Structures are given as C-alpha cells and as structure tokens.
Amino acid sequence: MNHVRIESLTATIVDLPTIRPHKLAMHTMQQQTMVVIRVRCSDDIEGIGESTTIGGLAYGNESPESIKQNIDSHLGPLLVGEEASNINAAMQRLDKAAKGNTFAKSGIESALLDALGKRMGLPVSELLGGRVRDSLEVAWTLASGDTARDIAEAEQMLEMRRHRIFKLKIGANPLEQDLKHVVAIKRALGDAASVRVDVNQYWDESQAIRGCKVLGDNGIDLIEQPISRINRSGQVRLNQMSLAPIMADESIECVEDAFSLAADGAASVFALKIAKNGGPRAVLRTAQIAEAAGIALYGGTMLEGTIGTLASAHAFITLKQLTWATELFGPLLLTEEIVTEPPVYHDFALQVPRIPGLGLTLDEDRLAHFSRR
Incomplete structure (x- = not known):
C-alpha cells in the first residue's frame, strides 16, 4: 500500500437545481454549485470529494471557479506522484505550498480519505x-x-x-x-x-x-x-x-x-x-x-x-x-x-453508511449532465 501513488486529481464544477430559493442574509441561492474532486490512484482506486461554498464570493474568499482553478493549476500538480495513502504528508505538502484555500483542501482531503477507506475496506469514520x-x-x-x-x-x-x-x-x-x-x-x-x-x-x-x-x-x-x-x-x-x-x-x-x-x-x-x-x-x-x-x-x-x-x-x-x-x-x-x-x-x-470510504458511487451520466461546460 505504501507504493500506491496519486496519478491524477481533477475538479469539475457541477450546478444542481434546488427545491426553492434559499435566502441568506448576504445572498439568495437559486441553485447549488459544487466542485466534485476525483483522485485517481495507481491501484485503480478512485476517491471522491466535494468543495462547496454558499453564495460563492458573497460568503467567503473562495468561489467554485477559484477552487477549480487552484486545484487544476496549483494544488493538484503538487500531489501527483505522492503516496496516496499518506494523507498526513499530502495535506502538509499543500499547507506548506498554499495559504488558506480551506474549501479546496477540504475536498481534496475528503477524496484521499475516500480512496484510503476503499483500499483498506473501512468507512472513513473508522x-x-x-x-x-x-x-x-x-x-x-x-x-x-x-x-x-x-x-x-x-x-x-x-x-x-x-x-x-x-x-x-x-x-x-x-x-x-x-x-x-x-x-x-x-x-x-x-x-x-x-x-x-x-x-x-x-x-x-x-x-x-x-x-x-x-x-x-x-x-x-x-x-x-x-x-x-x-x-x-x-x-x-x-x-x-x-x-x-x-x-x-x-x-x-x-x-x-x-x-x-x-x-x-x-x-x-x-x-x-x-x-x-x-x-x-x-x-x-x-x-x-x-x-x-x-x-x-x-x-x-x-x-x-x-x-x-x-x-x-x-x-x-x-x-x-x-x-x-x-x-x-x-x-x-x-x-x-x-x-x-x-x-x-x-x-x-x-x-451514516458503514460501506468502505464515504459509501458513495458517482452516477457518471448525471454527473456529465449537470457538469458546467
């Protein structure tokens, strides 16, 4: 397991409709936009994570667009070739190279945990x-x-x-x-x-x-x-x-x-x-x-x-x-x-499921349908 490496890390912006407008003090959400993160490892295991903001820049310092850009250009390339199962080392590498960006980092850490759980046959909670x-x-x-x-x-x-x-x-x-x-x-x-x-x-x-x-x-x-x-x-x-x-x-x-x-x-x-x-x-x-x-x-x-x-x-x-x-x-x-x-x-x-990883599988057709182009 120590020789399993991260081969790729991708980020996809997805826009999903909501049951109603969601009114906040600073913004009214008409849909929910999320960034789906996929980590592909050398043992063919894939981990998935998500980075989502409320109202984009109306709430905080990161938006779906900035999350994707920073993952594609900066954070993802830092992890390619690194040990997939050493989440501690991977996240410390990101923290050293990039200040803040906690939303993007959260989605990446979630995906690494999902992959490790699948590899070990354990839910992420364990x-x-x-x-x-x-x-x-x-x-x-x-x-x-x-x-x-x-x-x-x-x-x-x-x-x-x-x-x-x-x-x-x-x-x-x-x-x-x-x-x-x-x-x-x-x-x-x-x-x-x-x-x-x-x-x-x-x-x-x-x-x-x-x-x-x-x-x-x-x-x-x-x-x-x-x-x-x-x-x-x-x-x-x-x-x-x-x-x-x-x-x-x-x-x-x-x-x-x-x-x-x-x-x-x-x-x-x-x-x-x-x-x-x-x-x-x-x-x-x-x-x-x-x-x-x-x-x-x-x-x-x-x-x-x-x-x-x-x-x-x-x-x-x-x-x-x-x-x-x-x-x-x-x-x-x-x-x-x-x-x-x-x-x-x-x-x-x-x-909360007891299935290995997060307990989820992507629906590829629906993901493709709602992905932003």
Missing part, C-alpha cells in the same frame, strides 16, 4: 478514530422569509418526523421585523421544536444587544454569529450577557481561530465545518480544542451535496458529544443527485 454512533440528528433551515409559510413548512417536517430543529436566517431585514418573524414561529411551534437563528454577522453590537435579549426572552435556543467576526471584544460581551447561547461560525476560518476564540471566551458553541477548517481531519482538531475548553459543538454545513455532507458526517459521528446536533441537510435542498445512493434520512436523523 480512519478518523472510529464512530460512536450511526446517525446524526439534522436541523432544517426555514428560509422563505414568509412567516406563515415557514410555520407551515416546520409543521409538515414535524409530522413527517424529518426535522424537529429549525434554524432561521435573519439579518437582511430591519431588526424589529426579523424579531417579530422569529418569535411568531417559536410561539406557533412551542415545545415541539427547537428554534434557532443565524444572523451571519449582519447586526452591529447595538442591534445584537437588543436582538439577543428579545430572542432569549422568547425561548430561542441558539444565536449564531450575530456580529462581525472582527469584533472579538463585542463577541465576548454578548456571550457573557445573552440568555441564549452564542455560536461562533464565521469567526472560525481555521483551527487557530478556534484556539483564540476559546481563550477569549467569545462563544459557548462552535459550529464545525470541514470546508472552513480544511477537511474532516482538520475539523476534528477544532473539535478537540472546543472539548478541552468546555465549549459545546454543532455540526455545520456549507449546504454541500451528498459527497460533502457524508464527508462531514463521517467526522461528526466520531465525536463524543454534539450538544446542538447538526445541520447536514444540504442534499435535501436538491432536486437532482449525482450519486447512485442518495443519503438516508429518517426519524429526524441522517443515517
């Missing part, structure tokens, strides 16, 4: 230390922006036993309008559901003081990234005063961010995202920092498709505790698939 559960509870984002429609959608999800945790994207509208919208939904759902909000940094600190108080007083369970990641002292103040726990998301752009956030006491919950940490192995380092500091964990998403979702899930099922569950619902937003085995959701949870 390569990451071993699973302690087989499923993960999954939240659903209510993002229509219409209060009555969001309530009806949540009630339908509860009846189907698909979701009982709901997150609302707020911040784009005036503060009082958003607060009224959230409180009305919580009152309608009552104790049958957990209701949370994600502000995506769109409040200033004065708005956040007001918003966190109203939300906490009205039973909202969690407030995600209410103010700018740059305002670290403000995050500390809000974390100390808010009745509802504050979760850091955009504040964590690398593993080192997790350490400084924990040291400052800037959040009581961390959102874990493989894309923002650089891969499934990297996100577990952030989780270890949080666990050592007594900070609770939440399994986040960049609304990846099935490949990226299962790469995240294989990491998350190895964790001792996910106090705030996960939001690995990305595949449920899509109307089309590019894999032969769609993910299984039932009893409020995503079921």
